[in-house]
Amino acid sequence: MTTDAALLETAAAKRPRGRPRKTVDERDDGNRRVALLAAAALLFRRKGFSATTTRDIAAAAGMQSGSPFYHFKSKDALLFAVMEEGMRAALSRQRAVVQAPGHASLSPQSRLRELVQVHFDVLLGPGNDFVPVMLYESRSLQARQRKLVAQLISEYESLWMPVLSALHASGHLRAPVGLARLLILGALNWSVQWFDAKKGASVQDLTDAAMALFLKSD
Amino acid sequence: MTTDAALLETAAAKRPRGRPRKTVDERDDGNRRVALLAAAALLFRRKGFSATTTRDIAAAAGMQSGSPFYHFKSKDALLFAVMEEGMRAALSRQRAVVQAPGHASLSPQSRLRELVQVHFDVLLGPGNDFVPVMLYESRSLQARQRKLVAQLISEYESLWMPVLSALHASGHLRAPVGLARLLILGALNWSVQWFDAKKGASVQDLTDAAMALFLKSD
DNA sequence: CCTACCGATCGGTAGG
DNA sequence: CCTACCGATCGGTAGG
Numbered sequence: 001m002t003t004d005a006a007l008l009e010t011a012a013a014k015r016p017r018g019r020p021r022k023t024v025d026e027r028d029d030g031n032r033r034v035a036l037l038a039a040a041a042l043l044f045r046r047k048g049f050s051a052t053t054t055r056d057i058a059a060a061a062g063m064q065s066g067s068p069f070y071h072f073k074s075k076d077a078l079l080f081a082v083m084e085e086g087m088r089a090a091l092s093r094q095r096a097v098v099q100a101p102g103h104a105s106l107s108p109q110s111r112l113r114e115l116v117q118v119h120f121d122v123l124l125g126p127g128n129d130f131v132p133v134m135l136y137e138s139r140s141l142q143a144r145q146r147k148l149v150a151q152l153i154s155e156y157e158s159l160w161m162p163v164l165s166a167l168h169a170s171g172h173l174r175a176p177v178g179l180a181r182l183l184i185l186g187a188l189n190w191s192v193q194w195f196d197a198k199k200g201a202s203v204q205d206l207t208d209a210a211m212a213l214f215l216k217s218d
Numbered sequence: 219m220t221t222d223a224a225l226l227e228t229a230a231a232k233r234p235r236g237r238p239r240k241t242v243d244e245r246d247d248g249n250r251r252v253a254l255l256a257a258a259a260l261l262f263r264r265k266g267f268s269a270t271t272t273r274d275i276a277a278a279a280g281m282q283s284g285s286p287f288y289h290f291k292s293k294d295a296l297l298f299a300v301m302e303e304g305m306r307a308a309l310s311r312q313r314a315v316v317q318a319p320g321h322a323s324l325s326p327q328s329r330l331r332e333l334v335q336v337h338f339d340v341l342l343g344p345g346n347d348f349v350p351v352m353l354y355e356s357r358s359l360q361a362r363q364r365k366l367v368a369q370l371i372s373e374y375e376s377l378w379m380p381v382l383s384a385l386h387a388s389g390h391l392r393a394p395v396g397l398a399r400l401l402i403l404g405a406l407n408w409s410v411q412w413f414d415a416k417k418g419a420s421v422q423d424l425t426d427a428a429m430a431l432f433l434k435s436d
Numbered sequence: 437c438c439t440a441c442c443g444a445t446c447g448g449t450a451g452g
Numbered sequence: 453c454c455t456a457c458c459g460a461t462c463g464g465t466a467g468g
Contacts, residue, residue, distance in 0.1 A: 175430040186406075189408055
């Protein structure tokens, strides 16, 4: 699929040109690995894990069919790496939000808005295929790997709980906090199925609508 | 997978015993077709379309590997039949709700509650694998079939619009109606990912939580 | 609906 | 990271 290869040019072009590597023999494996991950994320998202072949991925990264197995032990391992990378990045972004200087002094409503907005961007931003793959392809993981992913998801959700509890306490959120978290994140996660960046609504519009829908008043 | 075959015993046993068929030569093909659909729905939901083999499905329905193709032209056609059957049943149930004698005289809040409750049951009720397959495997359909499914989804969503518009007009729903519909149905649809019938919450609990979350007051 | 089978594709590997 | 390849599996079919 040459289209996919084209879409990944940017990732492949990120190879640093300035400082030369320590030894001539050290190929920039790190970057080929990154290109493989980006290609896998794009294809896993578009076609699903089982319908994507390792040959598809290799071609999208400009390699021969056997080469992905030089970087990853198996197709499974590639899927897990995509998910882990996606959740690592998402966690890091949300932690930055929560730990930002002014954040703690904001109202719970404003704090929820920031979480929602970053969540939408993690799901719908350009090139952000990693977390959608995690959301919709976990079924294809082996039990051990699925547990590790579940752990990351749990950490991610724990960032939401203090805000939701505060909103519940102040009467702005009436549903039980646990179910509210599942329903709210579900509403956001489902946007992966219908959001179209080229169409009407923006991530800002979605954030506004979600806040208006979930909160009793602003 | 003998486990799957066992789970499908009930469907296979529905074969009518009383009145004999018109001719001796008329095998109850209709029922073997039903068994295939139920087996396919269960497996497509559990493992996804691409990861399910037609041999899996045949075995779960108690057939040999080539036999599904006597009833369905292709694996694709089987997937489409599952989705069409699921949406036909869901539409029929929701139409019955909307057209029930007292329904029109209920408050918009109560009408939404009925739609939500039936929707949860369509997704989470025992043996209801057909609609979840439609929700999560449409990617595997061919363009023509996907269009037909989209048409059914559109009909289904149109049943919600009058209720949502009324709630918006009365101030019980603050988000724009179009985005509210997408977010609300997303919250409900995502329950397929986490709901566990053997655990704490019931469909009633979910319905209560959803109503409390979405509406400004009851 | 079964038997027997085909052609294509797939994940993965050896050896360089 | 490529070349060349293997064993297994898969969707689907002919002929009964």
